[in-house]
Amino acid sequence: MKGTSELREQINEAVATVRKNTDSTPEAAIILGTGLGALADRIEGNVSCTYDELPHFPVPTVATHEGRLVFGELSGKSVVAMQGRFHYYEGYSMQQITFPVRVAKALGAKTLIVSNAAGGLNPQFRAGDMMLITDQINLMGDNPLIGPNDDELGPRYPDMSEPYSRQLIEIAERIALEQSMKVQKGVYVAVAGPNLETAAEYRFLRYIGADAVGMSTIPEVLVAVHAGLRVFGVSAITDECLPDALKPADIEEILRAAADIEPRLTKLVCHLVGEMQ
Numbered sequence: 071m072k073g074t075s076e077l078r079e080q081i082n083e084a085v086a087t088v089r090k091n092t093d094s095t096p097e098a099a100i101i102l103g104t105g106l107g108a109l110a111d112r113i114e115g116n117v118s119c120t121y122d123e124l125p126h127f128p129v130p131t132v133a134t135h136e137g138r139l140v141f142g143e144l145s146g147k148s149v150v151a152m153q154g155r156f157h158y159y160e161g162y163s164m165q166q167i168t169f170p171v172r173v174a175k176a177l178g179a180k181t182l183i184v185s186n187a188a189g190g191l192n193p194q195f196r197a198g199d200m201m202l203i204t205d206q207i208n209l210m211g212d213n214p215l216i217g218p219n220d221d222e223l224g225p226r227y228p229d230m231s232e233p234y235s236r237q238l239i240e241i242a243e244r245i246a247l248e249q250s251m252k253v254q255k256g257v258y259v260a261v262a263g264p265n266l267e268t269a270a271e272y273r274f275l276r277y278i279g280a281d282a283v284g285m286s287t288i289p290e291v292l293v294a295v296h297a298g299l300r301v302f303g304v305s306a307i308t309d310e311c312l313p314d315a316l317k318p319a320d321i322e323e324i325l326r327a328a329a330d331i332e333p334r335l336t337k338l339v340c341h342l343v344g345e346m347q
Contacts, residue, residue, distance in 0.1 A: 077165070077172070077220060083125040084173045092117045094141040096150040098343060099174035099299075101290060103155065103186035103306070109144075109336045110153045116142035121154070124173075128156050128166045139170070145344030150174055157286055159264035164214035168293035172223065175297045181238075181346060182294040183339060187328045188284035188305035189266070191276045192256055195307050197327045200253050200335060202242055203234050203303035206288050207259040207280055214289045215296055224296035233295055238302040238342065245341045251334050256281025258305055260288040269313035282307060302342065306331040 094117070102109055110116070121127040121137040129137055137154040144151075152174075156167045171182060190199065219226040239255070246253040259275050261267065263285035267275070275283055282305045294301050308327040309319065 075220075078222065080126045080169070081172050081176050084127065084169075085176050087124050088119055088139070088173070088177065091119050092141045094148055094150070095178035096141065096148045096174065097179065098147060098149045098181040098183055098346065099171065099179040100144075100149055100151040100339065101155050101182070101184040102151055102153050103184070103286065107153045108332055109339060110140040110151045112336060112340060113140050113142035113144050113149065113151060116140050126169060128160075128162050128169075145340050147343050147346065149343060150177065150179065155286060155290070157264075158210055158212065158262050158289070159285060164212050164216070164289050167289045168214045171290050171293045171299075172297065175294075175299060179299065181300045181302070182290070183342070184287050184290055184301065184303045185335060185339070186258075186284045186287045186303075186305050187308045187324065188258060188282035189309050189311040190282055190307040191272060191311050192254070192281040193312060195254055195256075195281065195310065197307060197309050198330055199307040200251070200331060200338070201258075201282050201305040201307055202239050202253055202255045203258045203287075203305060204239065204255050205257045206233055206291065207257060207278065208288045208292075209275075210260050210262045210288060212262075214293050224298065228292075228296045230295060233291055233301060234303050235300040238300060238346070241345055242302065242304070242338060242342055245338060245345070249337060249341065251338060253338075254281070254307070258287065258303065259283050261285060266319045267311065269316045272311045272316070273313040276313075283311065304335060304338070306335060
């Protein structure tokens with residue numbers, strides 16, 4: 071476990087390395103999830119830093135995650151996109167997983183936009199849907215805020231009454247209506263993975279109020295809220311996890327579903343960034 075002063079020192083070292091490549095002050099940080107990394111290609115005048123260049127950054131081991139920070143403009147706003155994220159099941163600590171959020175905050179970001187691929191638990195959802203995340207349930211068995219708290223980074227007991235900005239959700243709903251894009255809303259539950267769930271587990275997750283399940287996002291959101299960032303989250307529903315009609319998971323089909331959602335998600339996020347205040 072890092073000491074508080076050590077964590078701040080590591081953040082400063084990463085920021086200093088970024089500053090050798092760009093003096094950008096991003097208004098928003100965007101974490102691009104499984105199959106959704108192409109949004110980085112829409113960023114204009116981009117400058118990138120690979121994770122292996124940056125002190126204290128882990129390197130993704132998942133094939134669909136490239137592993138770089140991309141700085142530039144999206145819809146007229148300065149942003150930094152995290153193309154490739156880290157997962158708890160890769161063996162990283164919660165503090166390592168969330169370190170890039172700390173760096174984004176130190177670079178000036180005020181908002182975190184996070185996307186993920188998730189399995190649909192709500193029987194009204196279909197593979198190919200987009201779900202705006204309204205709330206979350208942490209079943210990962212760990213928390214990045216455990217340990218000594220650094221008051222300069224955030225409060226000891228961060229409030230989680232509004233982990234996802236209601237204002238940004240309302241803007242996204244309006245954009246979706248104007249652009250004739252169907253969106254769902256719901257609660258996201260995160261588990262440690264890497265295995266997919268049993269029928270009994272899917273039934274339990276639905277019973278406790280979850281609409282979609284995945285293996286990421288919540289650690290980053292916890293740290294973002296701790297750091298005082300607004301958060302907007304969206305899940306790409308890549309498969310239907312209905313316990314009474316469960317079929318073996320096909321990872322290739324899941325990635326194809328994520329690729330099918332990608333253009334719509336990119337459009338939604340581009341418009342949202344343009345309208346953020």
